[in-house]
Amino acid sequence: MTGSDGSATTPPDRSAAAPAADGPGRAARAGRVSTAVVVGAGLAGLTAATGLAARGIDVTVLEARTRVGGRTHGLLVAPGRQVDAGAAYLGERHTELLSLVKELGLDTTPTAMHGASRFVLGREGTTRDGRFPPLNAVALGDLFELLDELTAAVRPDAPWLTPDAARLDSLTAAAWAEQKLTHPDARLFFPLFLGEMMAADPADVSVLHMAFYLRSGGGVRYLNAFEGGAQQDRIAGGAHQVCERLAGRLGARVRLGEVVRAVHQDDDGVTVHATAGAYRADVAVMALPPLLADAVEYRPWLPVRRAGERTARGCAVKATLVYPEPLWREHGLSGWSVNAEGPLLSTVDDSPAEGGVGVLTGFVTGREARRFGALDPRRRRAAVVEQAARVFPMLPPPTALHITDWVNEQYSHGCYAALRGPGDWLRHGPTLTAPHRRVHWAGTETSTEYFGLMEGAVRSGHRVVAEILARG
Template sequence: MTGSDRATTPPGTGGAGTTPAAAGVTTAVVVGAGLAGLTAATGLAARGVDVTVLEARERVGGRTHGLPVAPGHQVDAGAAYLGERHTELLALVKDLGLDTTPTTMLGAGRFLLGREDTTRDGRFPPLNAVALGDLFEQLDVLTAAVRLDAPWLTPDAARLDTLTAAAWADRQLTHPDARLFFPLFLGEMMAADPADVSVLHMAFYLRSGGGIRYLNAFEGGAQQDRIAGGAHQVCERLAGRLGARVRLGEAVHAVHQDEDGVTVHSTGGAYRAKVAVIALPPLPADAVQYRPAPPVRRAGERTARGCAVKATLVYPEPLWRAHGLSGWSVNAEGPLLSTVDDSPADGGVGVLTGFITGNEARRFGALGPREQRTAVVEQAARVFPMLPPPTGLHITDWVNERYSQGCYAALRGPGDWLRYGPTLTAPHRRVHWAGTETSTEYFGLMEGAVRSGHRVVAEVLARG
């Protein structure tokens, strides 16, 4: 099938809200049907650009994914949380007719940290408060110094981008409680093992998300709410506006440019357009063959996959609440390094989400399915001995997921920001880049993905 055959796609969204496309930009192919790609595609289509979206999976959503846990109930197996500062995502949620629901955090937390087995109110672990305060003060100093618009221009960037977070902790953290808590904190915030990321990336990520306290908070913070019924609905409704222009099961393997346009080659054929938008994480984006090749790749040898596995434990109802527990736990040993109550608002089913992050996620991902289930159920029994075994258990392994290659986001290793940062968003001729990893605001979050989609729309329309 020829490129011209495949390029005959339905027109843009049209309707009363449609405005003329920028001169010369009449067609676009968007690669990736996650939040960034679909935000870009619907934005371009609404402005008269004829858009085709190619998605390798047999579903839309990217790193958002709905998991059925009971009749009429789905929970988030991928990205889930949002807060009041996530203004672009909240506007999109409202426009799509969706609602948010608060993340429930009433009751005591459970903490299994070393020899400690403690139940106490709130989320603060039963560790030395002075040591943890010193840890957060040092992190605050690092984050405050980062150039959010251009991390590679941060004062002392060369040193900070060479040093790993693990090496920094070895030098700076002297109290055993701070050393114990630091990798747990970094796993929860970034899905990172400290050895995988540079200090510059760690500091940038924490500041980009709104600062340590905002990023780490439920009430009033970045984890305050969830999208009722699941975050995957955002992409499903955006795709619904595009209809047949979204083509599933079409993995893109090559993007070729010439003076007149771009040809995107997928498992379904070749698509001809004026521009292409690559809305893929850095590692999958680098697996595409580009001709001509970009001057700088999207990732390097030290760029790592975001190390997150979600274990979804299902109960008839949120049984822990009857015991005065919030469902929150922090654990020094895996696989479940933390848990949170992700039950639907009506309480019709109980859901504990367990987070397996950092190096523990790699270790867990190497186990067989039976070993994984046994490890999760046995640990849940230790953390919540008052609960019966779960009636359902679902494992979502993002580390080994073929098309995302990690979650929450790619991890920038030593040297990555200095080498790849300056070309993070720069178009490669007719190719534009989207995705949460291209956003210096709310990097790694759904908000960052949406903002990157808006940026690409503005770039494409400005081509003239």
């Protein structure tokens, strides 16, 4: 990873001139891969690293943070009780992640959704059964039909080859909504939905990216569902344990506090320049979000940068509100809420299954996340506590509040995933996974399956292992 602010260090005039892959002679000289450096100790990087190590390749993992896990992160909320401050949810279709969870001796626990929901979409809050908001059902039905039409038309394996891709990739989701959504309830709900699904402001993403993201994740209804959907379960004790256990298999080969500045290649290998020095290997795996990957200096220069001028950070902040126990359940509530105004645009019950503490996780997403992230810590906390009192007036103030700001996190540059803006897919899609000579790419943003999810990260790690084994 890099320690920069995400601005490109690669001169654009030289970037476009470099070859994209090894020529025939270079591949013949390369021989069998015996050493690899993996940059980034999140799910993708550690999946790749442990996969390579299991096949006899000598692996070194470099991580800029002082912890492993990337965009998974455990938060201690009570003695022996941790919850997810980052990526958290999974469903039955997330087969590679579920297989890994089982292999590592971890368990899943259902996301608790028993009871009524709270909605504050106007001046007064409303309590009602289920998760469907008290808005015009026909208008929301029309919205979801339009989204279904878009997702059905996109090519999930190659979005840039979707019919009418150029137009769809030039139009923002905000402009699309302005054209297509006529009912005020649909216009109110659309940015809330997109924030929950993608951590996106509609102005930041192209229609092509929105449609691809929804299709890649299993469709609108699967992504939006708890029971039977993509948010059905959590990993008991926190998703961060997956990375911790994978790193445990590698031991001292995982090196923390190593900020990668440059990756230089020649005919015989690759040299990764980091905080503690240079690491030499046959290949490198860059398991970084695209904005961070672009901040590394590459020689030869990249033929196409990993991000475009309109690529944005995923806009998500998590507020973890801690209570002595899940007190909302005593009032027949599930802990789920949807709110038209921030900072908390939605909340969910993330209380540990073992009990001992109650946890409401609040999501600050989209444009609201950027506004909230610019506040000083005191004003952030006050805004969250004040809103929680309005949404759940029957609850006492939380006993603790933790705020995890992924928008401004130095070594993530956003969460859930980078947001592809207008022009990004047509420009960057064809080179999404293509190795740059001895450099391979991993990360959920490189996966056309479950893009932006933990499942996508794991699948990208498996793909990179197969690519590297095929080299020699």
